[in-house]
Amino acid sequence: MEVQEPVTAAERKLTITPKALIHQKYGPKARYTIEEVKQSVDNGCPGLIIPQQSRSLYRCCLSLPELSVTSDTFTKKKDAEQSAAKMAVEKLGIQSKPTHLTPQEAWNELVARFSILFSDEFLSSSHPLLGHFRVAFRRVGNLYSMIPLSAIAAYDVKVNNLCKIIDPKAESDPLLVFSFIWKAARMSDSVCTTTAGGFWIWKQGPYSPEALELLMNCDLDSMDTVHIEAVRIPHSIEGNIETFSLEFSGNQYYMDEVAQKLDARDASQLLVSRIVGKASSEMRLYFSAPEYAVTFSDSTADVCSNTDGNASLEPLLNKQASYLSGQAIYGDAILVNVGYAWKSPGLFYENVNLCTYYRMLLSKVPDGHYKLSREAILVAELPTAFTARSNWMAPLPRDLLCMFCRQHRFLEPIFSVQGIDSSETAKEECKKMKLTRPAGDQMPVDTDRVSDKPATFKCEVKILSRRREIILECSSGNTYKKEFDAIQNVALEVLTWFSKYFKQLDMPIENLPSFALDHNVRMHPINFCREFELLVSIYRGKQNYNSRKCTSLGSIYKGRFDPNQDNAVILDDMEGDDSGMFPSHGSLTCINYAVTLRSKEEPIKELIESKDEFEFEIGSGSVIKQLETCVSQLSVNQSARFTTSLPSRDLLLAAAGECTKNLSNISLSNCFLEYSLRVLRVTEPMEERLEQAFFSPPLSKQRVEFAVRHINESNLVSLVDFGCGSGSLLDSLLEHSTTLERIVGVDISCKALTRAAKIIHSKLSKNSVLQDSIKSAVLYDGSITDFDSRLYGFDIGTCLEVIEHMEEDQACLFGDVVLSSFCPRILVISTPNYEYNPILQKSSFPNKEEDSEEKSSTTCRFRNHDHKFEWTRQQFEQWATDLSVRHNYSVEFSGVGGSGDVEPGFASQIAVFRIRSNRAEEKLLENRESACPYRVIWEWNHCSSSAV
Structure with a gap:
């Protein structure tokens, strides 16, 4: 994507809009009337049994003494007004003065x-x-x-x-x-x-x-x-x-x-x-x-x-x-x-006051606006990863980067998003700018029929100076399912790199390019050093004088807690009973805290910073390490204190409020900071986010790849996904090359099936490769513990991370129904391995000598608040083995995440049932009573190429 020439601030302010031209000529005689128009939203899925939604659009009628004009519809009122004004300007032939003056x-x-x-x-x-x-x-x-x-x-x-x-x-x-x-x-x-x-x-x-x-x-x-x-x-x-x-x-x-x-x-x-x-x-x-x-x-x-x-x-x-x-x-x-x-x-x-001055300096630091927006200068840190929008407790990374650029008088960052299809075909398209079929099929593809909806996104960002010279570029090495996530993550990468550079401003210029490349950043050293020359000269000019006598601008960048120091903290005055609710990796934890300046020799006690409620995500690096270490040792309603050495004096003055005058007169040579905090509440992380944080690729992707491998090895053509939810598995299967011709999903949630229908229909209707392979696809609303004869005898059934959301007796009922009545040739069932939870939650592993179920149950929690149970390997294997014996199936055990040869086994344990050959023909030919309790939500028929 070509970089557009940015417009300077002076040029932008001298540009006259059509509405301004109308105002110059007519003043209050120009009357704008806005009309709201309701428009139905096309869900893009013909035949879907989904209620259409509507959105508000606006059109504007502009009345002038000479004429009246009405604009087209727009999503914003101001756009409708400008459109109407532009129409009037063109009809009246109103000329504006040249906007670019010599x-x-x-x-x-x-x-x-x-x-x-x-x-x-x-x-x-x-x-x-x-x-x-x-x-x-x-x-x-x-x-x-x-x-x-x-x-x-x-x-x-x-x-x-x-x-x-x-x-x-x-x-x-x-x-x-x-x-x-x-x-x-x-x-x-x-x-x-x-x-x-x-x-x-x-x-x-x-x-x-x-x-x-x-x-x-x-x-x-x-x-x-x-x-x-x-x-x-x-x-x-x-x-x-x-x-x-x-x-x-x-x-x-x-x-x-x-x-x-x-x-x-x-x-x-x-x-x-x-x-x-x-x-x-x-x-x-x-x-x-x-x-x-x-x-x-x-x-x-x-x-x-x-x-x-x-x-x-x-x-x-x-x-x-x-x-x-x-x-x-x-x-x-x-x-x-x-x-x-x-x-x-x-x-x-x-x-x-001094606090104002140092907060303004702090706003020029890469993570300064994050600290200021959190109102936690001594506690907050710029997170190391963008995990979810709901957990980002500040302006988004893109907004933070834009504010950083404005503070340093740069132009607005230029983001270029590239959509990438996950199939091999689209990968070649991105590299060679042409479309071909998958390997082995050399017939050219009709480009008009290939899906133009990318499966993943990558983003590149460029930072330009006021001279319109490129200072640096960054292209993330990762791809993301959402364009929004791609933009936020590449912005965070740039901010993280700037933060690291600001902490070592004395780095020789010849080392800058290699330092940048280590973080996916390509910089232009001459332009970069020209823009930061003043900052570096201030920092270097302050190294040789007494920081107690004069505050150091450089220290507000470099004077963080030393990341190499021992982050182990000793807790003092722990109070409160153990509630059993400990923060875990990925959980949202809310605390209150106070930071006080103390002295080893003098009776100094100055409150620097405090908050009644401060929420952060464990494991994201969004707070100083000492604080997270302390919080991880406390349960809800427990409190404790710990001490740290001082950060820079500038950072203290930026954090302090009314006590800045006192601080400016205090010698800080024998002082330290005392943190006191209490854990107020803990919100457990979603299972998917927890798995993404610990596994690469995420467990969800590993489970899909496991299913794809069994489908292709056995040349299976029909699949039913029991408990398909929003269709994540079916959607992911369509991104892989498989032998499947017929796919079915069943779930009890109509809302989830509606989302699944939109996703799968969009992918099938636009991708000619999938249209040639998938002959039919159906989504049913129904309980997987009820038999429906239309799903009898499928080649493969999948039930991935579903049974733990049911009561145990219902999970056992499902096992009996699916193997005795649905009779798939292969059935793949996965469920969390409870023994792996201590690793995910960073708690101690239960002692094998302790057989007490009550004691084990308090050691770690379920991965999701909606889970009704989670089985150990022994419990899962016993359940699956009993099923296989009763219904004449063989069963093999495997898993994804971790290793089956190393304790505590796989993170997700999997059982693969195969119908025994001497019973297969009998089961498939057996007459069964026709039963159709499921309701069709959506159906794709290749012959008609439409949904019904």
Whole structure:
């Protein structure tokens, strides 16, 4: 799949939609009316006895003075509105301005922009700059009505977008934007600028009294004096990052106070970064414009050319603030959350403390958003695998990767999904881009008749810089049944690799490519190092000074718990009786916990982090190893404590709330962390997910392969699956090359059979290879303990992982009915081996000398909450042997998962019954009473090629 050229942010914001064009011409005269349309959903299975569903679609009617148009139907209302607007634009011939401006055109618009900003009409708008204008007209003396240049540079989005078109470097350099705006202002006939001392702008000529009265109509004097916490980020890496207070009042201009703290002459000397953190806030970095570096001339001859004169500013670069904001910040900087919000006449403000600062740094780490979203910075870890959507307790891996890219100013990740048919035919198709039949049949296939629905999916992701250069690519080596899972897993692979790299930033550049390939990542070293150059320089610059004196940015990446340390923990103060409900591999476990900072020498006890309920999946690596080790030793309602060494100081400050001020004054040399927790509840894992976690390929796939082998070895043509459920076995059998011509499924759940019908019908109706081999297929609703003469004498019967869902007496009844009445030539029955459960659940294996059934039953639990029983090998073999003797069958025992020669045997034990040859003819010819209690849910007939 070709990579499409991404659109830059500036280009995207200047693009005018059809609805915007209509609004520009007609304003409120354009009326949109949305109509909801109910549409039946085609299940794609003609003849299925399945109720059709409906979904809501929307069409839009747009009424204009000249005409009315109605759109087609869409799933989203906004798409219907845009479609109607587009139809109107085309009929009316409305032309939009070119969206891609040249640098010179952007420069001309930038000069013209001042006539709009300093107009009477602008004072009646709701632009964020209006707050700055109100303060300007309250000033007395020579600063009356003057606006600082930095306010326009920071708060007018249109001005910023035009500067980015003039020179893309303006995206990351506020000083360059500052320079462009100053030069444009001096060329404009609408404004005046100072000739010496400060960078102020004001209107050429007076405003109308009506415009001023409307602007000053808001009451700003009512705000009392407030103190706002802010953070100072020093220019030097060795300097202390610290908090201090700013004081504001209703009449005071907040930028004057910030300028004073930065030792700037006045607000006009400030530069302001883009918003840092949440878009809804006003959190920005403020710093003084380097006087000797700001060279403004009256000439604009070179304004449209790329400027590269900032080499002299390199010693002044504030690396920590620059990395935080993604822009070039010079000298000391102040991080403060204050300003005039959109459509708000008053001053917006919120405190910023060290915890805020370090949480913003943490959000730039690959697993930072996962930790922050879980609200468990000291406990949560990015899981090692994406097991199920229901168990992923945070933004999905794809969303996490997108957030990581935004934080580092990359383009959105580009995901390319490839569908792969599991048959050998489709594998060749993917490799050679053509279709052939399976080996041994050279007749060409009609490509129009081959199933276009892939059985599995693979995904590749590419990460691109703002320069549209590829930084890295990752293609997962695994395939997945769902496109969704393929995307999430490849995103998780990239995040995992980034996490490992961030913990060893001092890796030599020559080792990066091989390090990446070890994790299925192909990186472009030059592009990669260019993007992370600032991060690496900060990390390396902090290695040689005392981390207790100054917090280390590098440590927030590398300062995790050492994965090589001994993760065994000693539990203290265990409380509560053993309830017998222990967390097992794959189970969802809910705990409450508190993390406290303690000292070996001083009476320090600071609560750092706590949660009343925190849920995670055992075995997924989603918490620190010490915590999982502790939880695995406790049962529900038990509690305990354990201690660990300190993580990085930065991570502590990111986790701490109100105690950040105390922490900043504490020496951490003799401190440690104390974790106290209680297990609240445990939800057992689903059997299928448990098997997938322990076996590769999963046990379900191994059971299918076992059945396929017996079908092909015996040249069997008819199969009935007793307890087919949602048709997973039948669906999987259709993905293999077999001798089967007739397949039947029986189950007592009509809902499960409905799902099976959709899956199997779709596969049979679209795949010509299957149409040639499968002559008939039927799904019946009925109990497998009831005999139906239509299923008499099939070649093979399967009953895989079904009998344990029945009561034991019903399982015994089924065994008698199937061998005495249905009389298949071969019967394959599988069921869980109870003796294997301790391995799956990581509990101790029962002592063979202990014969007490009661004691054994408390050692481990069933694999599924719906299981009515689970047999040991001895119990299963005794049951199967008795059946074979009573009904003149032979029986062989085997299994999948593990080994039959090593204790405790196979994970799934299997019995294969074969009808004895001296009784086969008699059984097949025996007259039987016709009985048809089963109800046909779905039927496929090859002759008519349709379902009935």
